[in-house]
Amino acid sequence: MDSTKKNNPVYSQSDTSKVEITDAEWKKILPEDVYYIARQKGTERPWTSKYENLKEKGTYYCAACGNALFQSDTKFESGCGWPSFYQPISKTSIIYTPDHTHGMERVEVQCGRCKAHLGHVFEDGPPPTGLRYCINGVVLDFEKAKEAEKTYNDKSKKE
Numbered sequence: 001m002d003s004t005k006k007n008n009p010v011y012s013q014s015d016t017s018k019v020e021i022t023d024a025e026w027k028k029i030l031p032e033d034v035y036y037i038a039r040q041k042g043t044e045r046p047w048t049s050k051y052e053n054l055k056e057k058g059t060y061y062c063a064a065c066g067n068a069l070f071q072s073d074t075k076f077e078s079g080c081g082w083p084s085f086y087q088p089i090s091k092t093s094i095i096y097t098p099d100h101t102h103g104m105e106r107v108e109v110q111c112g113r114c115k116a117h118l119g120h121v122f123e124d125g126p127p128p129t130g131l132r133y134c135i136n137g138v139v140l141d142f143e144k145a146k147e148a149e150k151t152y153n154d155k156s157k158k159e
């Protein structure tokens, strides 16, 4: 996969500067399903994500902006129907916001770079964190370890 996306000028796997654009602009650059979840806090139907059972080694990025979110080695089978992880890549890759909607007390997780809605975090995950990041697969981009390595090598060659 490319580290840039057609029609999405903010998508980058190397630029870590915050993305602050209007919803109208997001609507123009994101596919409809990504926009619905990332910007309108939608939820994909459970068991529909191609990443739900994916066990390949690699990195999961924000589908809206390319921010690295999770490594495959922190992914686990939660049985909840959505891709689940017990730990984000770094403290700053995710933003936490209290969510009181639908009569529940939950913690919403958003992309640390573009504030896309990703899903929720629950305290019933496995060790070492005991957390379960329950993430909509639609807002994730997966890149296999080998390809990520190649991208890295290409980049360091250029620099």
Ligand SMILES: [Zn+2]
Pocket: 062, 063, 064, 065, 066, 067, 111, 112, 113, 114, 115, 116
């Ligand atoms: Zn993002």
